Amino acid sequence: MENFRKVRTSEEESPLPFPDLPPDVVEMKVKEGSKIRNLMNFAMAQMELKGSRQIVFSGCGRAVTKTITCVEIMKRKLGGLHQVTKVRYKTLLEVWENQDPLPGSPVQNLTVHKNVPSICILLSRDPLDPNQTGYQPPEPRHGLGMQLSEAGEDTSSSSTKGLKRPLPPPCEELLTKKLQVQVPDSPRGSGSTDHQLDCHH
Numbered sequence: 319m320e321n322f323r324k325v326r327t328s329e330e331e332s333p334l335p336f337p338d339l340p341p342d343v344v345e346m347k348v349k350e351g352s353k354i355r356n357l358m359n360f361a362m363a364q365m366e367l368k369g370s371r372q373i374v375f376s377g378c379g380r381a382v383t384k385t386i387t388c389v390e391i392m393k394r395k396l397g398g399l400h401q402v403t404k405v406r407y408k409t410l411l412e413v414w415e416n417q418d419p420l421p422g423s424p425v426q427n428l429t430v431h432k433n434v435p436s437i438c439i440l441l442s443r444d445p446l447d448p449n450q451t452g453y454q455p456p457e458p459r460h461g462l463g464m465q466l467s468e469a470g471e472d473t474s475s476s477s478t479k480g481l482k483r484p485l486p487p488p489c490e491e492l493l494t495k496k497l498q499v500q501v502p503d504s505p506r507g508s509g510s511t512d513h514q515l516d517c518h519h
Contacts (some may be wrong), residue, residue: 321416322414322415322416322417322428323414323415323417324412324413324414325413325414325482326412326413327409327410327411327412327413328410328411329408329409329410330408330409330410330411330430330463330470331368332408333373334374334376334436335406336374336402336404336438337441338374339372339374339440340371343370343372343373343374344359344361344364344370344373344374345373345375345376346360346373346374346375346376346388347376347377347386348375348376348377348381348384348388349377349381350351350379350380350381350383350384352384354388355383356385356461358388358395360393361366361373361388361392362392362395362396365392365396366396370438371442371443371444372440372441372442372443373392373437373440373442374438374441375388375389375437375438375441376436376437376438376439377436377437378408378410378434378435378436378437379410379434379435379436382435382436382437383461385437385439386437386439389401389439392441393441393456393457396443397456397457398443398456399441399442399443399456400441400442400443400444400445400446400453400454400455400456401438401439401440401441401446401453401454401455401456402439402440402442402450402452402454403437403438403440403443403445403452403454404437404438404439404440404452405435405436405437405438405452406438407433407434407435407436408433408434408435408436409413409431409432409433409434410431410432410433410434411428411429411431411432411434411465412429412430412482413427413428413430414427414428414429414430415427415428416428421460425498432494442507443449469485486502486505
C-alpha cells in the first residue's frame with residue numbers, strides 16, 4: 319500500500335435512528351477535523367436564536383469523542399435537555415489511488431470498505447420517551463452539589479484508610495507542643511504563653 323494514497327473518503331448515507339423527528343431537525347455532522355468552537359457556535363445559535371426544540375449530533379470513527387464533547391458542552395450550557403444516544407456501525411468508502419502505476423497501464427484505484435463505530439445523539443428541550451434505549455433524563459440543576467455531598471458521606475463513613483493523618487489536628491495536641499517548647503524560656507511557666515495559644519482557626 320506504500321504506493322497508494324487516499325484520495326477521498328465518503329460515508330454511506332443512512333437515516334437518523336430516531337423516530338418522529340421533525341423534517342427540519344438540524345443534524346450536526348462532527349468530523350475528525352471539525353473545530354468544537356465552530357460547531358458549538360452554530361448549534362447554540364440554532365437552539366437559542368432560532369428556537370429549535372431538537373438537535374442531533376453525529377460522528378463516526380475518530381470523531382466519536384468530539385461528538386460526545388459537543389453534547390456535554392451543550393447540556394451544560396442549556397440545561398434541562400433530554401438525551402437519546404444511539405451507537406451503530408457505519409460503512410466508510412475509502413478510495414486509494416496508485417501513485418506509481420506501471421508504465422503504459424491506467425491509473426489503478428482501490429476502494430476499501432471500512433466499518434467504523436458511529437454515534438448519534440439527540441438532544442431535545444421537549445420530553446422524550448424514557449423507555450427507549452439510550453434515553454438519559456435532564457441532569458438536575460444542583461446535580462454537582464448533591465454528588466459531592468454524597469461522595470463525602472461515603473468516604474467518611476466507609477473508608478478512612480486513605481487518610482494518613484487525621485485532618486485537622488486536634489487543638490489540644492498543638493497546645494501541648496507549644497507549651498513544651500516555650501515553658502523552659504519562661505520564668506512564669508505557662509502564664510506568659512497564654513495569649514499565644516489561641517487555638518481558634
